[in-house]
Amino acid sequence: MKNKARTLIASAVAVACLSGNALADDKPLAGKTLAFVPTSLGYDLTDGWYNMLKKELEPEGLEIIVRDPNWSTATGAQALVSLISQKPDILMVQNPDVQSYARLLRRAENEGIPVLQINMRSSVETTAFVGADWVGIGKAMAESAVASCGDGSGGSGKISLVQGPLTSASSVYQMQGINEVLEGRDDIRVVSSQAANWDPSQARAITDTVLKQHADLCAVIDFWDGQAVGSAAAIRRQRGGEDVLLITNGGTEQTAACDNIANGTFDKYMTYNVREQSTDIAELVRKILTEDIRPGGERLDRTTAVRVIDADNLRDDSCWKLSDYK
Amino acid sequence: MRNNNVFSRLARGQLLSLTQEKIVFLLAVLLFAVFSFSLTGFASVDNLLGLLYNVSVLGVLGLAMALVVIGRGIDLSLIATMAISVAWSLTLIRDGVSIEAALLYGMLMALGIGIINGWLIAYAEIPALFCTLAMGTLVYGFGRIALIPVDVVYMPADPGWFGALGQGELFGIPAPVIVFVLLSVVATLVLRYTRFGRYTYYMGDNYQAARITGVPTRPMLVMQYGVTALIGFAAGLVTAASVDSMNTRIVNSTMIYDVILVVVLGGIGLSGGKGGVRNVIVGTLLIGILLNGMTIMNIEYTVQNFIKGAILLAALIFDSLINPRDEQTAQQGDI
Numbered sequence: 115m116k117n118k119a120r121t122l123i124a125s126a127v128a129v130a131c132l133s134g135n136a137l138a139d140d141k142p143l144a145g146k147t148l149a150f151v152p153t154s155l156g157y158d159l160t161d162g163w164y165n166m167l168k169k170e171l172e173p174e175g176l177e178i179i180v181r182d183p184n185w186s187t188a189t190g191a192q193a194l195v196s197l198i199s200q201k202p203d204i205l206m207v208q209n210p211d212v213q214s215y216a217r218l219l220r221r222a223e224n225e226g227i228p229v230l231q232i233n234m235r236s237s238v239e240t241t242a243f244v245g246a247d248w249v250g251i252g253k254a255m256a257e258s259a260v261a262s263c264g265d266g267s268g269g270s271g272k273i274s275l276v277q278g279p280l281t282s283a284s285s286v287y288q289m290q291g292i293n294e295v296l297e298g299r300d301d302i303r304v305v306s307s308q309a310a311n312w313d314p315s316q317a318r319a320i321t322d323t324v325l326k327q328h329a330d331l332c333a334v335i336d337f338w339d340g341q342a343v344g345s346a347a348a349i350r351r352q353r354g355g356e357d358v359l360l361i362t363n364g365g366t367e368q369t370a371a372c373d374n375i376a377n378g379t380f381d382k383y384m385t386y387n388v389r390e391q392s393t394d395i396a397e398l399v400r401k402i403l404t405e406d407i408r409p410g411g412e413r414l415d416r417t418t419a420v421r422v423i424d425a426d427n428l429r430d431d432s433c434w435k436l437s438d439y440k
Numbered sequence: 441m442r443n444n445n446v447f448s449r450l451a452r453g454q455l456l457s458l459t460q461e462k463i464v465f466l467l468a469v470l471l472f473a474v475f476s477f478s479l480t481g482f483a484s485v486d487n488l489l490g491l492l493y494n495v496s497v498l499g500v501l502g503l504a505m506a507l508v509v510i511g512r513g514i515d516l517s518l519i520a521t522m523a524i525s526v527a528w529s530l531t532l533i534r535d536g537v538s539i540e541a542a543l544l545y546g547m548l549m550a551l552g553i554g555i556i557n558g559w560l561i562a563y564a565e566i567p568a569l570f571c572t573l574a575m576g577t578l579v580y581g582f583g584r585i586a587l588i589p590v591d592v593v594y595m596p597a598d599p600g601w602f603g604a605l606g607q608g609e610l611f612g613i614p615a616p617v618i619v620f621v622l623l624s625v626v627a628t629l630v631l632r633y634t635r636f637g638r639y640t641y642y643m644g645d646n647y648q649a650a651r652i653t654g655v656p657t658r659p660m661l662v663m664q665y666g667v668t669a670l671i672g673f674a675a676g677l678v679t680a681a682s683v684d685s686m687n688t689r690i691v692n693s694t695m696i697y698d699v700i701l702v703v704v705l706g707g708i709g710l711s712g713g714k715g716g717v718r719n720v721i722v723g724t725l726l727i728g729i730l731l732n733g734m735t736i737m738n739i740e741y742t743v744q745n746f747i748k749g750a751i752l753l754a755a756l757i758f759d760s761l762i763n764p765r766d767e768q769t770a771q772q773g774d775i
Contacts, residue, residue: 319494
């Protein structure tokens with residue numbers, strides 16, 4: 115009786131193992147966990163990455179967990195601490211700035227968890243990075259302004275900057291990129307550089323006041339598409355949308371970007387493609403998990419190219435639609 | 441009554457007495473004069489209309505907040521109510537619901553939130569501060585999970601009359617300014633001449649006494665928070681129409697403090713029972729003049745904050761020197 119039971123259990127275990135193996139072939143990432151700490155869920159970038167990754171990697175057996183700190187760096191750090199003790203197979207982090215998570219990311223890697231950083235490099239190098247850099251976006255915006263307003267363009271050379279919060283790293287780095295391009299140039303004059311705190315109402319108020327002061331303003335550089343609709347409203351109200359160039363950037367989601375480029379709200383839109391980034395992320399996650407790349411070993415790096423979208427090169431597929439993934 | 445003529449008041453120093461409202465008003469006039477002389481383009485009609493436009497939403501929110509503060513309450517969920525109810529309306533319009541129906545749903549949602557706030561404060565007797573603080577988080581969370589797919593909801597391509605609320609103008613005056621003026625007039629009339637208005641002052645001055653003398657304090661509270669939420673919804677409509685979108689991230693911003701600031705700065709004490717629409721207007725104007733002047737001067741944002749803080753503190757210190765608090769003027773529960 116006892117023997118019979120043993121055989122039964124043994125064969126059951128054997129069957130379970132076999133089917134488990136079969137499953138593993140079919141789902142190479144089965145049993146693996148990816149933990150994601152964004153700056154906040156619920157906006158085009160992070161919703162894009164999250165939903166695209168889910169669509170791509172969950173069928174391969176990967177479990178994706180997400181801790182949403184809703185723009186709070188402190189909450190994000192707490193989430194990282196608890197995640198490190200849970201030991202996921204890979205940690206994916208969108209840094210709010212270069213410093214805040216640096217020590218925690220090093221700790222995670224020291225404990226053997228590979229860290230993939232997206233869209234914002236921390237001061238600590240980790241196993242992988244995917245993303246555009248904000249300095250590059252800032253440079254591209256400034257170069258676009260120089261081309262349209264600087265020497266030989268016929269523009270007045272007067273530009274206005276509408277920044278995000280001064281505590282926001284993405285805003286600070288964009289500013290750095292702009293400064294690098296404008297340094298030493300006499301043909302471009304920054305007549306106003308104000309912070310609108312990612313709030314379109316504040317952007318509208320600032321741009322409205324600046325336009326009244328400078329009748330010959332050539333361009334407005336606004337640091338985020340969600341805020342730039344406010345600047346656009348001020349330009350439309352005072353100048354009928356003509357004459358003043360509006361340059362901005364963002365995550366290229368259809369309603370936030372392409373709809374606004376098509377109807378003339380934005381003139382130049384600097385972009386990094388979230389779809390491309392998600393493909394890169396998925397590829398690196400697969401590589402790290404299947405080839406068992408450990409922290410301290412090979413470094414993987416994918417920089418996303420910055421592109422300019424305007425009314426001339428706008429295509430039906432220039433943007434991605436969040437509704438396709440949700 | 442006989443003692444109340446100009447001379448006897450002058451003798452008692454009442455006519456010359458400076459209330460906080462007057463101090464802030466003088467400060468505004470002073471700044472206005474300085475900016476007019478020193479900044480080219482500041483005193484132009486065009487810029488002044490722009491200045492009013494830029495603070496009209498803040499002013500409307502100030503009116504909403506003033507109503508509950510006079511009744512000795514506070515509504516920290518005001519910004520969340522405004523952002524989520526209007527963002528939901530815009531989402532519905534984008535999904536194909538007619539503009540009128542979508543706005544009606546949004547309005548009912550705002551009203552509902554206000555009524556629940558009022559009910560919890562009146563009947564469950566939760567302090568307004570905590571109740572509305574929690575409600576703000578709840579409304580934002582619920583809205584973002586269940587109603588609104590992204591954090592910025594854009595206006596539909598053809599918003600019709602709704603768009604005119606932000607971009608339109610009448611006799612050269614921008615629509616948001618007209619909305620602020622109209623709401624100020626209505627609020628003044630309601631606070632001064634209706635039973636609802638008088639009761640609000642009674643309750644703010646002494647809740648228990650008002651209750652004992654027969655004021656229906658509990659239904660009044662429900663109404664106050666309901667009306668406040670409705671005015672908040674109106675402010676949200678103006679915001680959405682003027683920037684073609686509703687950005688729900690403002691719930692996480694310091695906007696609610698700016699609104700409270702306008703109210704307190706104008707001289708409506710947080711202890712209730714005092715002040716009126718004039719105070720809100722004075723507070724709004726001072727902030728508007730400051731912001732506009734500093735933007736023209738292109739002062740760095742951190743320096744702007746410093747100047748703003750310094751001027752506000754100066755106004756408050758001046759007020760407490762001239763009108764010191766004592767046993768008669770101070771109330772239990774003063775913040």
